[in-house]
Every structure is written in C-alpha cells, then in structure tokens.
Amino acid sequence: MFYKAKYIILEDEVLKDYFMEVEDGVIKSFSKNEPDEYEDLGEIIAPGLVDTHIHGYHGEDIMNAKPGALNIISKGLLETGVTSFLPTTLTDSTERLNEACRVVGEEYKDAEGAKIRGVFLEGPFFTEKYKGAQNDKYMSDPDIEKLKKWKDLSDGLVNKIAIAPEREGVTDFIKKANAMGVYVALGHSDASYDVAIDAVDAGANIFVHTYNGMSGLHHRNPGMVGAAMNSEAISELICDGHHVNPVSANILMNVKGRDHIALITDCMAAGGMAEGDYKLGEYDVIVKDGTARLKEDGNLAGSILKLKDAVKNVVDWDIADVFEAIQMASLIPAKSVGIDDVCGKLKIGYDADFIVLNEDLELKATYIDGNKAWE
Incomplete structure (x- = not known):
C-alpha cells in the first residue's frame, strides 16, 4: 500500500509530495515516483506520538490494576495521536505497585490500540515538599530490590523510574537501575542544583514535568529547574497552558534546545472524559475548565491533556515550528x-505507526501497522 501527503515528517527532514510504501505493517520505502495506486491522505503524515508519562485515559487508571483497563487506555489514546506509550504509576504502597506492574505485564501484549513500550514508575522515592498529587506516606529512600521486583512483575517492561535526588543512596541506585536498563528521571524534589547535577552525573537523564514539582530557579539558588536547564538531560514539559506559562516553556526550549525537550501529558483517568469528580490514586480530583485539581488543596493533579493538543499548542504559541x-x-x-x-x-523497517494532520494540525487519522485505527 502507498500513502501520499503534501508533507511527510521524518526524523531529520521533511519530504514534500512523496509516497510512503507500507508492506505487512512495516514502512518499506519513500519515493517521488507515483505508483499505480495510492491513497492521498492530505496535508501531513507524521510519526505516531509517544507519551512516556501518562497515568490513565477514558476513566481508567494504571494504579487501579483493573483487568482490561490497559486496553481501554490503549484504544482511547488513538484519538490523541499516540501510538506508543509508557503506562505510568504513582507513589503508592509496595503491594499496590506490585499489582499494577503485574497486570501491565500480563496484559500489554493484548493491547489493541497504542503500543505499550515500557512502564514508568513515577515514585515512590520522592520527598514531601513538592509532592504534588503524590502521597507522601508511601515515600522512602530508593530501594533497588523493589525496582528489580517491579521489573520482574511487569515482564521486564519497567524502563523508567522517577526519584528525588536528595534521598539517601541515590548515586548507587541510579547506577544499578541503569545497569538493569531502567532510565532514571528526577522530580517531586526540593534538591539543590548541586545535588541534582550529581544525580545527572551518576546517570539520571530526564527531569520530570520540568518546573512542576521541583525547587525553582532563583538567582542565588538555581535549584532543580536550574539543573534541568544547565544539563544535557531531557526535560519533560506539560504544554497544556495551565502547568507552565508558554513564556517559561519557550525559555526552557531556547536554553536546552528543542532536541532536549519531551512533550508529555501526565494525563490522568479523566482524559477524554467529561468534567466532574475523579480519583487519582487515593485522592479526590475535580476536573473543570481544562484542569484536574486535588479537592483538598486545589493543586494540579496531573492533566487531561491530549498529546496532539500539546503539539498544536507549542506551534500556536509560536515557540516551535511544526517539525x-x-x-x-x-x-x-x-x-x-x-x-x-x-x-x-x-x-524504513519501522512499524507503520503514523498520524495524519491537516494544515491546522488537527488530527484526522491514526494508523497502527499501516492500518487506519482511528479517524
């Protein structure tokens, strides 16, 4: 099967008026030569989006460990342009984290929508001051044996964990986690600049939802935000217009380069749902006016952002071009x-997981393995 678009976005260039060949669900070629038969998809063919920090969607939450919920999330994410994601946990009891990892490990191969490419453990090795919607009663120093258990229970899927760099034993934990193939992120932390940089030097490579849930940038105390800005680590950003001011997002992008920014949603179960009352872990959440907030204190509790909208937002805010x-x-x-x-x-050789966008960057269709899965 051949597909055509005015623009096809590759990793290092944009092809204009090209044809993309898909065979047996895999990309086979890109060519200017017009085949006998093809489908013209319109303005833009782009790679399927990859959400590496997402807790839930369509009323389901990874932490609930409910049979079948992972597939509901997987299928729902197709309407957001996401074709690959990392189901994301919260700070919780060891037993509940065990169960969440086990269920993902048992069910990920049966996902009918976006593909599960790992598991992100957001916690529980955080600190209290910037806990956000994380439950501090379950926070502790990092424990490599627990990480090994969670990785085993998830059928080896756990490939990312977030910790606060000021906890005890962080350097040793980061090195051992990396040796297990687990990438270490830093967040929900009051760490100083130096402590955060030491963690990056030890092998941590991601800052979790940069600006949110971390010590800020002060001219005498650069903090976690300063470390994010002044390191080679990749910075996650929630670009929903509520978590981070577009000016602040632009500053981070300019300082780090857009090749070091990962747009994520941090979406919770209310994503794709109506306004109203929801749960995030043990917390009651109210979803209203485009935000999800804890009922008890009004703090942001994840988001209801769709990744396709984050892409459109940064272009509309004039802080990034489409590519x-x-x-x-x-x-x-x-x-x-x-x-x-x-x-x-x-x-060429990759799964034909792609999205179709119009000139206004609105999502028209999502394809998995070369087949239209949503429109």
Whole structure:
C-alpha cells in the first residue's frame, strides 16, 4: 500500500509530495515516483506520538490494576495521536505497585490500540515538599530490590523510574537501575542544583514535568529547574497552558534546545472524559475548565491533556515550528527511554505507526501497522 501527503515528517527532514510504501505493517520505502495506486491522505503524515508519562485515559487508571483497563487506555489514546506509550504509576504502597506492574505485564501484549513500550514508575522515592498529587506516606529512600521486583512483575517492561535526588543512596541506585536498563528521571524534589547535577552525573537523564514539582530557579539558588536547564538531560514539559506559562516553556526550549525537550501529558483517568469528580490514586480530583485539581488543596493533579493538543499548542504559541513540535512529541521522548529503535520516527523497517494532520494540525487519522485505527 502507498500513502501520499503534501508533507511527510521524518526524523531529520521533511519530504514534500512523496509516497510512503507500507508492506505487512512495516514502512518499506519513500519515493517521488507515483505508483499505480495510492491513497492521498492530505496535508501531513507524521510519526505516531509517544507519551512516556501518562497515568490513565477514558476513566481508567494504571494504579487501579483493573483487568482490561490497559486496553481501554490503549484504544482511547488513538484519538490523541499516540501510538506508543509508557503506562505510568504513582507513589503508592509496595503491594499496590506490585499489582499494577503485574497486570501491565500480563496484559500489554493484548493491547489493541497504542503500543505499550515500557512502564514508568513515577515514585515512590520522592520527598514531601513538592509532592504534588503524590502521597507522601508511601515515600522512602530508593530501594533497588523493589525496582528489580517491579521489573520482574511487569515482564521486564519497567524502563523508567522517577526519584528525588536528595534521598539517601541515590548515586548507587541510579547506577544499578541503569545497569538493569531502567532510565532514571528526577522530580517531586526540593534538591539543590548541586545535588541534582550529581544525580545527572551518576546517570539520571530526564527531569520530570520540568518546573512542576521541583525547587525553582532563583538567582542565588538555581535549584532543580536550574539543573534541568544547565544539563544535557531531557526535560519533560506539560504544554497544556495551565502547568507552565508558554513564556517559561519557550525559555526552557531556547536554553536546552528543542532536541532536549519531551512533550508529555501526565494525563490522568479523566482524559477524554467529561468534567466532574475523579480519583487519582487515593485522592479526590475535580476536573473543570481544562484542569484536574486535588479537592483538598486545589493543586494540579496531573492533566487531561491530549498529546496532539500539546503539539498544536507549542506551534500556536509560536515557540516551535511544526517539525520541532512533532519531534518533541515523538522522537525525543522515545530517545529519552531508549525506545527510538522501535518507535518515534518514520523510517524504513519501522512499524507503520503514523498520524495524519491537516494544515491546522488537527488530527484526522491514526494508523497502527499501516492500518487506519482511528479517524
């Protein structure tokens, strides 16, 4: 099957008026030569988006460990342009984390929508001051044996964990986690600049939802935000217009380069649902006016952002062009956890997981393995 678009976005260039050949669900070629039969998809063919930080969707939450919920999330994400994702946990009891990892490990191969490319453990090794919607009663120093258990229970899927760098034993934990193929992110932390940089030097390579849930940038105390800005680590950003001011997002992009920014959603169960009352872990959440907030204190509790809207937002805010926006929501997050060998780009030999956008960057269709899965 051949598909045509005015623009096809690759990892390092944009093809104009090209044809993309798909055979047996895999990209076979890109060519200017017009085949006998093809489908003209319109304005833009782009790689399927990759969300490496997402807790739930369509009323389902990874932490609920409910049979069948992972598939509901997987199928629902197709309407957001996401074709690969990392189901994401919260700070919780060891037993509940065990169960969440086990259920993902048992069910990920049966997902009918977006593909599960790992598991992100957001916690529980955080600190209290910037806990956000994380439950501090379950926070502790990092424990490599627990990480091994979670990786085993998930059928080896756990490939990312977030910790606060000021906890005890962080350097040793980061090195051992990396040796297990687990990427270490830093967040929900009051760490100083120096402590955060030491963690990066030890092997941590991601800052979790940069600006949110971390010590800020002060001219005498650069903090976690300063460390994010002044390191080679990839910075996650929630570009929903509520978590981070577009000016602040632009500053981070300019300082780090857009090739070091991963757009993520941090979406919770209310994503794709109506306004109203929801749960995030043990917390009651109210969803209203485009935000999800804890009922008890009004703090932001994840988001209800769709990744396709983050792409459109950064272009509409005039802080990224279309090419950069797509890479920040596909290739860069995939690179951050080492899955860019299977997703995050349109390339010969890769699965034909792609999206179709119109000139206003509205999502028209999502394809999995070359087949239209949503429109």
